[in-house]
Amino acid sequence: MSTARSHPNTAPAxxxxxxxxxxxxxxxxxxxxxxxxxxxxxLTGVVSLMFADLLWRTGWSTSxxxxxxxxxxxxxxxxxxxxxxxxxxxxxxxxxxARITAFADYxxxxxxxxxxxxxxxxxxxxxxRVYEGIRATYESLRATSQLERFDFFVLSDSTDPDKxxxxxxxxxxxxxxxxxxxxxxxRRRLNNEGKKSGNVRDFLNAWGRRYRYFICFDADSLMQGxxxxxxxxxMEANPTVGLIQTVPALVNAESLFxxxxxxxxxLYAPVFIAGLNYWTLxxxxxxxxxxxxxxxxxxxxxxxxxxxxxKPFGGQILSHDFVEAxxxxxxxxxxxxxxxxxxxxxxxxQGLIESAQRDRRWCQGNLQHxxxxxARGLRNGSRIHLTLGIFGYLSSPLWLAFMLTFCWIRxxxxxxxxxxxxxxxxxxxxxxxxxxxxxxxxxxxxxxxLPKILAIVELALDxxxxxxxxxxxxxxxxxxxxxxxxxxxxxxxxxxxxxFVITILLGMGVNWGAQNRGADGTxxxxxxxxxRWHMLIALVxxxxxxxxxxxxxxxxxxxxxxxxxxxxxxxxxxxxxxxxRAGDLGLFVTPEETHPPEEIALLRERLxxxxxxxxxNPRPANSGIADAVLDPYLNAIHVSLLREKRLxxxxxxxxxxxxxxxxxxxxxxxxxxxxxPAALPASDKMRLLADPPTMSWLHRQVWMRPNQTxxxxxxxxxxxxxx
Amino acid sequence: MNPTLGWTxxxxxxxxxxxxxxxxxxxxxxxxxxxLRIRNKVLxxxxxxxVIERALRRAPANPQRAASELAAEEMDHxxxxxxxxxxxxxxxxxxxxxxxxxxxxxxxADMPGKWQDQFLRPGPWPDEFVRAMxxxxxxxxxxxxxxxxxxxxxxxxxxxxLSSIRKxxxxxxxxxxxxxxxxxxxxxxxxxx
Numbered sequence: 001m002s003t004a005r006s007h008p009n010t011a012p013a014x015x016x017x018x019x020x021x022x023x024x025x026x027x028x029x030x031x032x033x034x035x036x037x038x039x040x041x042x043l044t045g046v047v048s049l050m051f052a053d054l055l056w057r058t059g060w061s062t063s064x065x066x067x068x069x070x071x072x073x074x075x076x077x078x079x080x081x082x083x084x085x086x087x088x089x090x091x092x093x094x095x096x097x098a099r100i101t102a103f104a105d106y107x108x109x110x111x112x113x114x115x116x117x118x119x120x121x122x123x124x125x126x127x128x129r130v131y132e133g134i135r136a137t138y139e140s141l142r143a144t145s146q147l148e149r150f151d152f153f154v155l156s157d158s159t160d161p162d163k164x165x166x167x168x169x170x171x172x173x174x175x176x177x178x179x180x181x182x183x184x185x186x187r188r189r190l191n192n193e194g195k196k197s198g199n200v201r202d203f204l205n206a207w208g209r210r211y212r213y214f215i216c217f218d219a220d221s222l223m224q225g226x227x228x229x230x231x232x233x234x235m236e237a238n239p240t241v242g243l244i245q246t247v248p249a250l251v252n253a254e255s256l257f258x259x260x261x262x263x264x265x266x267l268y269a270p271v272f273i274a275g276l277n278y279w280t281l282x283x284x285x286x287x288x289x290x291x292x293x294x295x296x297x298x299x300x301x302x303x304x305x306x307x308x309x310x311k312p313f314g315g316q317i318l319s320h321d322f323v324e325a326x327x328x329x330x331x332x333x334x335x336x337x338x339x340x341x342x343x344x345x346x347x348x349x350q351g352l353i354e355s356a357q358r359d360r361r362w363c364q365g366n367l368q369h370x371x372x373x374x375a376r377g378l379r380n381g382s383r384i385h386l387t388l389g390i391f392g393y394l395s396s397p398l399w400l401a402f403m404l405t406f407c408w409i410r411x412x413x414x415x416x417x418x419x420x421x422x423x424x425x426x427x428x429x430x431x432x433x434x435x436x437x438x439x440x441x442x443x444x445x446x447x448x449x450l451p452k453i454l455a456i457v458e459l460a461l462d463x464x465x466x467x468x469x470x471x472x473x474x475x476x477x478x479x480x481x482x483x484x485x486x487x488x489x490x491x492x493x494x495x496x497x498x499x500f501v502i503t504i505l506l507g508m509g510v511n512w513g514a515q516n517r518g519a520d521g522t523x524x525x526x527x528x529x530x531x532r533w534h535m536l537i538a539l540v541x542x543x544x545x546x547x548x549x550x551x552x553x554x555x556x557x558x559x560x561x562x563x564x565x566x567x568x569x570x571x572x573x574x575x576x577x578x579x580x581r582a583g584d585l586g587l588f589v590t591p592e593e594t595h596p597p598e599e600i601a602l603l604r605e606r607l608x609x610x611x612x613x614x615x616x617n618p619r620p621a622n623s624g625i626a627d628a629v630l631d632p633y634l635n636a637i638h639v640s641l642l643r644e645k646r647l648x649x650x651x652x653x654x655x656x657x658x659x660x661x662x663x664x665x666x667x668x669x670x671x672x673x674x675x676x677p678a679a680l681p682a683s684d685k686m687r688l689l690a691d692p693p694t695m696s697w698l699h700r701q702v703w704m705r706p707n708q709t710x711x712x713x714x715x716x717x718x719x720x721x722x723x
Numbered sequence: 724m725n726p727t728l729g730w731t732x733x734x735x736x737x738x739x740x741x742x743x744x745x746x747x748x749x750x751x752x753x754x755x756x757x758x759l760r761i762r763n764k765v766l767x768x769x770x771x772x773x774v775i776e777r778a779l780r781r782a783p784a785n786p787q788r789a790a791s792e793l794a795a796e797e798m799d800h801x802x803x804x805x806x807x808x809x810x811x812x813x814x815x816x817x818x819x820x821x822x823x824x825x826x827x828x829x830x831x832a833d834m835p836g837k838w839q840d841q842f843l844r845p846g847p848w849p850d851e852f853v854r855a856m857x858x859x860x861x862x863x864x865x866x867x868x869x870x871x872x873x874x875x876x877x878x879x880x881x882x883x884x885l886s887s888i889r890k891x892x893x894x895x896x897x898x899x900x901x902x903x904x905x906x907x908x909x910x911x912x913x914x915x916x
Contacts, residue, residue, distance in 0.1 A: 153864065172830075181831070185864040201872050209868035305874040308883070327877075374880035632758050636826035637861060643820075644863040696819035703755055704795040707747065721754040 029281045033381070036083055036279040043079040047443050048072045050428065054436050057422045063409050070402040077395055078447050080388070081272075085451020088275030092458050096274065098281055100244060100336035104237035111232045116150050116292070117211040118228070121199040123157040123192065125219040127166045128616055130154070131174050132606045133222045136599040138178055141225035149232070151211070152184040157192035157199050161685045162624030164188060165634065169627065172637055186641070190654040190690060196288070197304055197320035206648060208295050218289035221248065224343030224599055231292040234338065242298065242333030243325060245284055245291040246344035247273050251592045251600055255350040255521055256582055257573035260482050262348060263588035267469070267479065271455045273339040282334035283381030288321035290344045294333070298324070301331045307371050312364055312504045319365025322389055323372055326382035345592070345600065351522050351574035352489065352566075353530050356496045363393045363500040396497030403559070407541075410549055452479060468591035478587045488562035488569055495534055495563065521574030524567065531566035538563035622677040625685055626717045628695065629672075635699040642692040658690055669694050673701060676713030738782035740790045748794035749775055755798060759826075760835035761842065770843055774798045805843050809856050831859035 051071050055064040096102075118137070122130055134152055141147050154171060158164050171186040178184070189202055200216065208214070213235055215228060223246075231244055247269060250262040277284070286293075302324040304317045317323050325335050349355040369386040372378075413420070422433045431439065456479055459465055460472050469475045542560045545553045562569070572578060582588050592600055610616050627634045645651040668684055677685060688694055707715050737745050752774045753767065761767045778794040785793060799822075806825030807814045814821055829835075832855035834842055841852050 151865065176833075182862065182865075185862070187863045205870055205872055206867050207864055208872075209870055210865060299870065299872050301875060303872040303874040305877045308879070327875075371879060371882050372877075374882055376878040376880050630758065632755070632826045633760075633830040636823045636830065639819075639823045640827050640861040641863050644861070648867055648869070650869075693819070696823055700799065700819060700822070703751070704792070704799060706789045706792050707751070718751070718754055721758045722750060723753070723757060 029279075029283070032281065033279045033384075036087060037080075039086075040076065040079045040083045043082070043447065044072060044076040047075055047079075047440065047447075050436070050440050050443075051075075053426050053428065054433065054440060057425055057433055057436070058420060061409070061412075063405055063412070067402065067405045067409065070398055070405065074395060074398055074402060075444065075447070077388075077391055078444065082447040082450055084272045084275030085268075085454050086275070087278045088271035088273065089451075089454035089458055091274045091278060092271060093461060096277070099277060099340060100234060100238065100241070100338050101340055104234075106230065106233045106237040109233040109237045111146065111149055111229065111236055114149050114213065114232055114236060115211045116228075116232055117153055117203075117207065117214040117295075118150055118217060119153045119155055119200065119203055119214055120217040120219065120221070121155045121157065121196050121203075122167070122219050123196070123199075124160050124163050125158075127163060127170055128610055129607065130167075130219050131170045132603050132610070133217075133220065134184065135174055135178065135606065136603040137217075137223050137225065137228070138180060138184065139225075139602065140223075140599045141228055144225040144229050146225075146229050147183070150183075150228070152180075153203060153207070154184070154186045155199050155203050156186065156188040157195070158188065159192065159682075159686070160624075161682060161689055162619065162622065164686075164689065165624035165628045165638065166619070168637055168641065169634055172633075187645075188641075190645070190651060190658055194304075194316060195318070197317070197324075201303060204295065204299050205650070208299050211295050213292050214295055214298075215292045216289050218346060220347035221290050222251070222345040222599055222603060223290060224597060227341060227343030228292075230341060231338065235292055235294060238334070238336075240332075240334050241282075241336060242294045242328040242331075243284075243286055243291055243335045244338050245286055245325075245335070246341055247337065247339050248290045248344045248346040249342070249590075249592060250348045251345045251590075252347050252604065253350065254576040254579050255574050256576075256578040257352060257355070258348055258350040259579045259582060259588040260485055260573070261355075262590055263478055264482050264486075265348070266590040266592075267459065267475065268452060268455045270339070271451060271458055273337060277337050277339050280337065280381055280385075282336060283329055283379055284325070284335040284337045285385045286321040286325035286328075286335065288319075290346060297328060297331060297333050301333075302327045307368065309371075310507075312507050313368050313371050317365070317372070318368055319362060319389070322366075322369060322382075322385055326372070326375075326378050326386065329379045329382050330377045343597065343599075350576075352492065352570045353522055353527070353574075356493070359393075359493075359497065360500050363497065364504050366390055366393055367501065367504055393497050393501055396494045397501050399494050400498050403556070407545065407548070407552075410552055414548055449483070452483065465591070468594050470586045470589035470594060474586040474589065478589070481587060485573070487558050488565060491559040491562035492531075492534055492566055492569075495537065520576055522571050524571055527567045527570040531570060534563045534566045538566075622685075622713075625672075625677045625689065628689060629698045629702055630717055630721070632699070635695060638689070639692045639695050642690065642695070646692075655690065658687065665691055665694050669698055669701075672698065673705070673710055673714065676711035678713065679711075738779045738790075739786060740782065744790040745775070745779075748778060748789075748791040751791050752794050752798050755795075759829065759842070761839060762835065763839055766839055766842075773843065774801055777801065801843060808846060809848065809853060811857070827861055828856040828859035831861070832856045 048068070048071060052068055055068060120130065120134060131154075134154070138147075138152060141150055154167065156164065156167050158167060167188070168186065171184070175181045175184050187203075187206075189199060192199065194201060204214075213232060215223075215231065217223075227246065231246070234244055235241060249269075250258075250265040253259045253262040304320055304323060304327075306316060307314045309315075329335055349358055366389040369390055373383055373386050373390075420433075425431060425436055428436055428439070456472075456476060459469060459475060466472055466475070538560045542553065542556070542564070545556050545560075579588075583593070596604070607616070628638045629635060642655075645655060665688070668680065668688055671679055672685075672688060680688075688698070702710065702714055702718070707718070710718075735742060749771060752771045756767055756770050761770060774797050775794055777797040777800075778790065781793055781797065782790065802825070803814050803822050806812075806821055806828075810821070810825060810828065812821055812824075829842070832838065832852065838849075838852050838855075841848050
C-alpha cells in the first residue's frame, strides 16, 4: 500500500510530459456489485435456511416467522460487513488496480494554475484545537512549496458570544504568527440557517467561484500538506471526478475508550474500506469532511432541497454529505474513495456517552435519508449507501426485537407447559437441535469476527505496518481486548440507538443535560444518570430470563453484562490514566503513536504548550464581550470584520434585519454598561456584538466614563489592565 | 511646575480637585495604555503624563467634571489626533472609524513589538512605520465573486405520494379506512362460510 510518507511532496522536477492516464481494462462495476452482493446474499441464504430449518424442528408459529424475518435482515447486514472484510483482505494482499490513486500518474500533474480553498466550518467548537489544527496543516502545506495555491477559511456559525470573540482573537494571533494575513480568512455568519451545509453554501455563494476545488475540514480535522497537494493533483488528472473522499485515521486519543476506537479504526478500517472500494469504484460516498470537491459541479448540482413534510423527516436535510455525493453521482460526476492515501486525520469521541451523543445527531440525519432513497435519477450505488446508512441505526431496534421475540418464544413454550418434541432436520440430519443451534451461532460469530481476523492476518503479512503497530503479539492481544470491550459496548449501543430511533420517529428529543466531566473524564454521578435505564433493563430482563430458562440466561449473559456494567464501563474507559497505562503495556498502539507524523507532533506540542501556559483553561463567563468592548485591538478587529460584512449585500441586508432601531440599540448598550453583561440575554449580547457603530461606541464609553457610572463588573474588568 | 496651571492652589488639591481623583484618572489612562500593550515603563509614564498634563490644563475651566473624565477625554483626543496625522485622515465626528482603523493599524504594524517608541510621538516617523500603519487593513476574505446556489428539483418518487397524504381531506381519509374495514369484514365472512 502506498503511504503519504513514501511519496515526495511535490511533483518531480524536469520536463513535464503531462499526466499519464492508466487505461484499466473495463472495470465492470456492475459485475463487481453483482459478485459482491451475491456472495453476501448467498451466505445469508444458506445460514437463513439453516435457521429456518432449526425453527421448523420445534414447530412453526407466527413468532417464529417474525424471528426468521428479523434474522434474515440482520444476518444480511452482518454478511455484507463480512464480505467487505473478505474482499478487502484479498485486494490488500493481492493488489488492486481499480483505485483512484492508480488511475493516472497524478504525481506528475502540475497544479500551478489551480486554486483550492480549505474550509473549516465550525459551530461553538474548542477554539484552540481548531486553530492549532489549521496551523499544523498550514505549516505542512508550506513545506510543499505549493502554499500559494491554497486559501484557508474558518467559517464560523458559533452562537456563543464568548466563542465568537475567542475565534476572532485566536484567528488574528494565528495569522500574525504564520504571516498568513490574506491567506487564512475568518468569517462568521449572522445566522446559521441550514447548519453546516448552509454554512458551506454561504461560503460558496461569496467566494466559491474563485476556487476550482475546495476541501472540507471538520473542527478536529488535520491533513498533511503533501496529501492535500496529491488530492488536487488527482483531481487535475481525473477531470470527470467530482469528489474524492480520503479515509481519515483517528488520532490523538487519550482515554482508554478513545484509544480502543482509534486502534480498531487503524487496524480494521483499511481492510473494510478496500472492500467498500471494490464495489463502489466511481460511485463512492462523501462523509462530510477531509474530502476534495470540484466546486463548479457542487455549486450547480449539490444544493440540498428541503424535504416535504414536517420534522423529523421533512425540512432541511441534516446528514447532507451522503445526499451531496448522491446528487453529484446523479449528474454523472464520479465520486471516489482515496482509501490508500494516508495523511488524513480526525479525532474521535473520548467516551461512551460522547460517542452516543454524536450518534444521536447522525441517527436523525441517516433516518431522514429514507425520504431520499427512492428519488428519481439516483444511482443504485447511492441507494445502497443510503440504505446501509439507515440500517446502521435501524439494525439496533431490530436486534432488540430479535432478542425479545426469542424470549417471547421461550416464554410461550414454558407457559404452555408443552414438552419439546423436535423433528429431524431437513439437511443437517445428523445434528441434534442443540448442535444445530450451536452451528448457526458459530457461523454468525465467524461472520462477525472474520474481518477482524483477516485484518490481523493482513497485518502479519506486512512487516512495516506490523512494526508500526508494536508487533503482532501486542496487536493480537489488543484485538482480543478490543473485541471483549466491543461485546460489552454493543448492547449499550443497541439500547441507545433504539431509543434514538424511537424518539426521532415520535418527533421527540433526547435530554442529555450538560456534559459533566471531571478532571479526568466522565464522573460517576453523570454516568449513573445516563445509564440508569440500561442497568434497570438488564436487571429486569436478566431476572425474567433466569426464571424462564437458566440455560438461555447464559446465552444472554454477554448482552446483559454490558448493560449492567454500563456505569463502571463508561467511567473507567473515559479515563486517560487507563489509556496511558494501556499504552505503556503496548496495547492499542497505532502507527501515528509509534511514528507520529510531523503535523500531529506539532499539534500535540502546541496544545501541551497552551495547556502549560493556562491558555486552555476555561475562561470566565462573558469574557468575550469584555474583550470585545475593552481591548482596543480586539474591538478594532471585531468592528473591522463586521464592517467588512457590509460589503456583501446579503450580509448587509441580514445585518439591517438583525439590528434593532438605533434608540433601542442605545438602550441595550446603556444597560450593558450600567448593569453588566449578566443583565442581558445571550441574544441581546449577540445583537450588540453584531452592530459595528455600537461596538465602537461601547469601547469609547467604557474607557471614557467615570468608573462609578459603570457596573461593578466593568470596573473589575478594567482593573485587569492595571499593572 | 508651571504656577499658572494653579496646581497647588490648595493643600491636598491639584487643579481644584483632590489628589485621589487625579490618582484615579492616572490609573485609568495607564490602564488604557497597558491595554494597548505599551510595555516600556518609561514610555508608559511619559504618555500618561502627557495626557494628565492636558487634562490638568483643562481642569480649571471645567470645574463640574471629574478628573478621570477629563483625562479619558484627553486621552481619546490625543490618540485620535495622532491617528489622523499618521494615517493622513482627518478626524471625523461622524463615527469612530478613525479610532478603530488606527488601533487596528497599530496592531497589524506591530506597534507593541517594534514601534513602541513611535506611539503618540510627533512626526516625522520612520517611513517603514508609516507605511506599515497606512497599509494595515483587515479583510474577512478575498474579493467576493457572488453567486447564488439553488437546489434543483428532486422528485422523491413514491415518497412524494406518502408526503402528500397530509393534503388529503379528513373525510376522504375516513372513507378510505371504512372501505378497508369493509374489505376485511368481507374476507372474514367469505372465509368462514
